[in-house]
Amino acid sequence: MKDKKHAFATRAIHDGQEAEPLTGAISVPIYATSTYLQDELGKPRQGYEYARVSNPTRDRLETNLASLEGGSSAHVFASGMAAINALCTTLKAGDHVVCSHNVYGGVPRLFNQILTNYRLEFSYVDTSDLNAVERAIQRNTKFLYVETPTNPLMTISDIAAISRIARRRGAEVVVDNTFMSPYFQQPIALGADMVVHSTTKFLNGHSDGLGGVIVCTKPEHAERFRFIQKSAGAILSPFECFLVLRGVKTLAVRMEQHEKNGRAVAQFLNGQRKVERVFYPGLPEHPQHELAKKQMTGFGALITFETGSLKNAKRLLGRVRVCSLGESLGGVETLISHPATMTHAALGEKGRKAIGITDGLVRISVGIEDVFDILEDLEQAIKAI
Numbered sequence: 001m002k003d004k005k006h007a008f009a010t011r012a013i014h015d016g017q018e019a020e021p022l023t024g025a026i027s028v029p030i031y032a033t034s035t036y037l038q039d040e041l042g043k044p045r046q047g048y049e050y051a052r053v054s055n056p057t058r059d060r061l062e063t064n065l066a067s068l069e070g071g072s073s074a075h076v077f078a079s080g081m082a083a084i085n086a087l088c089t090t091l092k093a094g095d096h097v098v099c100s101h102n103v104y105g106g107v108p109r110l111f112n113q114i115l116t117n118y119r120l121e122f123s124y125v126d127t128s129d130l131n132a133v134e135r136a137i138q139r140n141t142k143f144l145y146v147e148t149p150t151n152p153l154m155t156i157s158d159i160a161a162i163s164r165i166a167r168r169r170g171a172e173v174v175v176d177n178t179f180m181s182p183y184f185q186q187p188i189a190l191g192a193d194m195v196v197h198s199t200t201k202f203l204n205g206h207s208d209g210l211g212g213v214i215v216c217t218k219p220e221h222a223e224r225f226r227f228i229q230k231s232a233g234a235i236l237s238p239f240e241c242f243l244v245l246r247g248v249k250t251l252a253v254r255m256e257q258h259e260k261n262g263r264a265v266a267q268f269l270n271g272q273r274k275v276e277r278v279f280y281p282g283l284p285e286h287p288q289h290e291l292a293k294k295q296m297t298g299f300g301a302l303i304t305f306e307t308g309s310l311k312n313a314k315r316l317l318g319r320v321r322v323c324s325l326g327e328s329l330g331g332v333e334t335l336i337s338h339p340a341t342m343t344h345a346a347l348g349e350k351g352r353k354a355i356g357i358t359d360g361l362v363r364i365s366v367g368i369e370d371v372f373d374i375l376e377d378l379e380q381a382i383k384a385i
């Protein structure tokens with residue numbers, strides 16, 4: 001398998017997922033150990049010394065994710081937020097980050113309420129506007145942190161164009177690729193320097209474990225992130241690594257089905273009189289539909305729609321039966337949520353208003369159930385509005 005670069009679905013199943021050499025076990029074992037027997041003083045076996053530093057299950061997952069994102073290395077952490085925090089610990093006091101303005105709410109919470117205490121600086125701009133990105137870059141800007149599509153308004157930023165700007169201005173581009181997964185979007189191939197994910201979402205795919213990853217393209221980054229894993233210790237446990245390894249084996253088929261169902265749900269919602277607006281990059285009326293077609297190979301399964309008021313959103317969310325009311329996304333089950341009071345509550349009313357998150361917005365992560373059951377459920381719930 002090693003010599004040839006196989007297609008995505010093959011790499012998902014085989015890269016890092018080779019049979020275990022001792023017994024031929026076809027699935028990667030969970031190395032549940034905190035330490036390793038050393039052959040003699042100063043001679044750890046195959047370099048394994050202590051599980052915070054390295055673990056074979058974790059190594060396998062990191063090999064797999066680096067391959068799927070087209071990076072040179074990957075480094076997994078205890079959650080998506082732990083990965084994003086680790087990324088920022090490569091910065092120094094006085095450094096500046098330009099960040100997409102409607103990212104997952106936990107990101108500005110980390111940046112504004114924790115990292116600014118360490119004199120890191122953050123500016124929030126609409127990264128779909130290249131002039132705004134250019135204007136926001138300062139002499140001390142180190143990262144352009146881009147989430148595309150954004151959460152929850154599905155705004156698309158042009159990764160290739162932003163990467164060109166960053167290169168010219170001496171900054172690096174980090175893309176949160178959680179919504180699309182490497183199956184539908186390959187930021188590194190478009191010019192990004194690093195990719196982050198909440199593996200909690202599509203990569204795991206079954207809503208049964210938290211995790212995060214940073215995929216890099218440069219040896220100096222790899223060295224730094226290995227050092228951060230060892231020194232700060234927010235690494236992903238072997239069991240959760242195993243869950244992601246198992247999840248990615250079906251990533252290609254899951255993503256195909258997620259997006260097939262996603263398109264059907266978006267079209268259905270778009271035809272509903274009581275739904276005021278649908279945010280989905282796969283709809284021709286989405287303002288960046290053409291860019292989405294250019295930089296993604298599918299439109300995914302995340303859809304946000306406007307019900308008109310908090311009362312309407314509450315009524316609808318109180319009526320769903322197949323769709324589960326809950327935070328998160330990317331699992332096999334359809335999850336439905338209310339950004340204003342859930343994922344984006346930390347922004348406060350003013351912060352939400354500034355970026356267009358209204359009380360009537362509902363976000364749906366379309367799962368892979370039979371689509372007719374999802375549509376029927378939404379139809380009866382919308383009647384409650």
Ligand SMILES: Cc1ncc(COP(=O)(O)O)c(C=O)c1O
Binds near residue numbers: 104147178179200211
């Ligand atoms: C786009 C995105 N990035 C990062 C995160 C944070 O990941 P985690 O919940 O695994 O810490 C989330 C969580 O919802 C997310 O949606």
